[in-house]
Amino acid sequence: EIVMTQSPATLSVSPGERATLSCRASQSVSSNLAWYQQKPGQAPRLLIYGASTRATGIPARFSGSGSGTEFTLTISSLQSEDFAVYYCQQYNNWPPETFGQGTKLEIK
Amino acid sequence: EVQLVESGGGLVQPGGSLRLSCAASGFTFSSYWMSWVRQAPGKGLEWVANINQDGSEKYYVDSVKGRFTISRDNAKNSLYLQMNSLRAEDTAVYYCARDRRVYCSGGSCYSIHDYWGQGTLVTVSS
Numbered sequence: 001e002i003v004m005t006q007s008p009a010t011l012s013v014s015p016g017e018r019a020t021l022s023c024r025a026s027q028s029v030s031s032n033l034a035w036y037q038q039k040p041g042q043a044p045r046l047l048i049y050g051a052s053t054r055a056t057g058i059p060a061r062f063s064g065s066g067s068g069t070e071f072t073l074t075i076s077s078l079q080s081e082d083f084a085v086y087y088c089q090q091y092n093n094w095p096p097e098t099f100g101q102g103t104k105l106e107i108k
Numbered sequence: 109e110v111q112l113v114e115s116g117g118g119l120v121q122p123g124g125s126l127r128l129s130c131a132a133s134g135f136t137f138s139s140y141w142m143s144w145v146r147q148a149p150g151k152g153l154e155w156v157a158n159i160n161q162d163g164s165e166k167y168y169v170d171s172v173k174g175r176f177t178i179s180r181d182n183a184k185n186s187l188y189l190q191m192n193s194l195r196a197e198d199t200a201v202y203y204c205a206r207d208r209r210v211y212c213s214g215g216s217c218y219s220i221h222d223y224w225g226q227g228t229l230v231t232v233s234s
Contacts, residue, residue: 032210032218034220034221036153036221038153042226043203043224043225043226043227044145044153044203044221044224045224046220046221046222049210049220050210055222087152087153089153089220089221091210091218091219091220092218094155094167095155095158095167095168095169096155096167096169096170097155098155099152099153099154099155100152101152102152102153
């Protein structure tokens, strides 16, 4: 089973600033990496897949990069609605597909 | 509009059973793999199981093998999760998710969860 490790656990950023979230896989997952956003009391929402492809309707301020074992989600200019928990997920080696433990993005 | 609506959650005693349902609409249900993903209170996401379009392929996370069964009824546009021998550690919100195939290569296919239901809470406690 591939273990996904996200850092930091909590990130405090001011609105309008850039946020950079990291995700590391215990072995290569190629570019088969997705990012999801989850707000309190809501289901996760797909943001990025293929490490860098934005899902339908996702604003351009969200971007993903990386391949192999190291991945990054960048939010270029934080809006109030972006404060949430973000999860990375590998779908390269399944079953099982696996998620990171999440990064909580909070307002500074 | 794609909609996934889960139901069937509730409070059950350890060792008990529960059947979750997910009603799908707004897309051709029979054309998609489907998954169940769960989230324990205050914790992260855990994939539980998935099923192919006609129900002939099913996969499970090790912790539920032999206890949970995923199934579907394409005529009713519905996905199910039969949960037996429930344990306290099965307590979670259970989400139904549509799997969208990104690509296939070398005999393997790679899918993401592009739509999710709102979830149904299962609590296992005496």
